[in-house]
Amino acid sequence: MEEGKKEDILEKIMIEHGSDLVRLAFSYVKDKETAKDMVQNTFIKCYENLGDFRFESSIKTWLYRITINQCKDYLRSWHYRKVQAKSFLESTITSFLPSVEDKVITNTEQEEMKGFIFSLPDNYREVIFLYYYKSLSIDEIAGVTDLNTNTVKTRLRRAKQRLKVLIEEANVYG
Template identity: 50%
Template sequence: MNENERDQLLEKVMLEYGDQLARLAYAYVKEEEIAKDLVQNTFIKCYTKISDFRHESTIKTWLYRITINECKDYLKSWAYKKSRMIEIYYGNERSAMSTEEEALKKWEMGRVKSSIFTLPTKYREIIFLYYYEELKMEEIAELLGLPISTVKSRITRGRDRLKQEVERREIYEQ
């Protein structure tokens, strides 16, 4: 693939999948600017590694996998851990509405969607991919490198936990 073809492909995937990848990254890191940076890293890797793409999956699935790996690497990084420690030590001195709440409000209103962020990552990522990105269970299994039975059980358990969280919030908001 020559440079011009790579440029055209990158432009196409950025337009087609950019917003979806940003939402996916945000589901992991819960910070809009960092999510955008991680998606930018995804597109850089896409551009440099497109010749390695073996077409064993769709390009969308490949980009999701890169984004998920970028997010997981970030969450393991010293920069993330340091920022979390500073936040805990000094307290969260944000406005009455947190960045997460503002992003959720912009993204779409609703108790269920905000409750998703309370789920552990292993449930949150599967719920997000299944319900919001509308991926099939088989695609999720391939994307995350999990058996289909694990995906099914995590969807069920994630749904159950989500239901409990929504009910808990309803009780406290009355």
């Protein structure tokens, strides 16, 4: 078959079947650009083998078969599996990691809370820090500070009350 005639036939085939083949390829590869690449490869194979086509089946079924084989080969390829594994790992890792916005919000909230705590008198700041940030029990705080257990409880309760008032006044956390 002469080149000019092959090109004319290919152009007609591309116009007539291009969008159907892209949809078919997309149903396999689930990516628009990759689907377009698969169809482009289909048209290259079509052009290369157009002279050998025996018209025992329709051009459409032949193109569908080539496209499906292209997609299956791609899905079996090392490149695709490597990209899928990388994508899976990234999505798994990022699902456990907070987003940038979450980090900014959390950091902002932590900074505001630190500001509230540092505005407390020393005796209240000390028990809040030891209780919430160092996770010491009331008895442990009493031992560290040489205070009576009831004094630690009272300071902790009063510190929480003051923090609550400060937070409400700032209208930060609701």
